[in-house]
Amino acid sequence: MEKGGVQSLDRAFTLLELLCKSPGGMAIHQITELTGLHKSTVHRMLTAMAERGYVRKMGDGVYRAGMRICELSDYVQQNLDVVELAREPMERLSRRTGETVHLVEWDGNEVVYIYKVESIHGAIRMVSRIGMRRPMYCTGMGKAILAFQSDSKVVDYWKGTEHESYTAHTIVRQEAFLREIHEIRCQGYALDNEENELGVRCVAAAIPDWQGNVSHALSISAPISRMTDERINALVPELMEVRNEIASYLGADCKSITPETKY
Structure with a gap:
């Protein structure tokens, strides 16, 4: 029974994903051809999902994904806590690299530091702190976020900001x-070459969500003295790995969403 129940659940998710990816919907015979499932099995599952609002049967016999999916998606997005999702990956990244790791959120023409993991070295403490605001143009994280915006939005930002x-x-x-x-669009990450704080360099990457929109970045x-060009090159893969992990929690596929493809 347990195995059969898991199999039925797996089949139901397969049908639901097919319908979500089909803008015009699908008829039962199309679904059976694609999945290899028996017509009666498909009909039974679609009927059960339609009763709960996950699919809709149209007048022409075509089934479409229902609005219940959108409703649940809204709940998921409303309950996302980016700091909570990013906390463990950021702490792991800091332990692995030995350096300070920041997370910011885009707010107006600035970025706001919302989480920070201090370097294990501790001898030199940076001025950054949770709640601090900085202009986007002089921080690696701000520039990484802007790289995901259209050319016109970048120009509008620049013209609307005092430098x-x-x-x-x-x-x-x-x-x-x-x-x-x-x-930044070409290489996929941004640098802050002592532009915000003298004596400090950073490498940053924007964090897209499931729609490809960006409102957070990691650095x-x-x-x-420790952030040579060679060290930055060595840190980029580690940064991008953790960025991709956090983005995946937000439903993003970073292999298909990059600054170049987005803007």
Whole structure:
């Protein structure tokens, strides 16, 4: 009974996924051809799912995914706690690299630090703290998020923001900034080369959700003495692995959602 129950559940999910991916819906004979299931089995499962609102039977005999799916999706999104989802992967990343790991959220023209795992070295503490706000143009995480936006939105952001030189390395010219965004789209991650805090470099990646939208980003930060170009190259795979893990909790497939494909 247990095996049969699991098999029935697996078949029901197969049917539901087929219908969700079919914009025009599917007739029973189409489903049986694709799945190899018996017509009576398909009909029985569709009838049960229709009674609960997961599928709809149209007048022409075609079945479509029902609005119950959208309703449950809204509940899932409303209950997502990004910090809770990211906490363990971030702590693991910090332990593995020995460096400080940040998580930010996009808010207006700024990013807000919402979680931070301190470096094990501890000798040099960064000025960042949970709740701190920073302009997007001078942080790796802010630039990573902007790289997922359209060209027009990036330009609108730039024109609507006052540009202060936090260090001698802060980018304050539009042309240079747009070149930076283009480079981020090509390589898939962003750098902060002492643009926000003197003596500190970071490598950052945006975190897309299931729709490909981006409102969070992750970074690894360290003093320039430890953050050479060679070290950054070595850290990128570790950063992207954890970014992909967090994004998967948000329903994203980072193999198909990149800054280049999104914007």
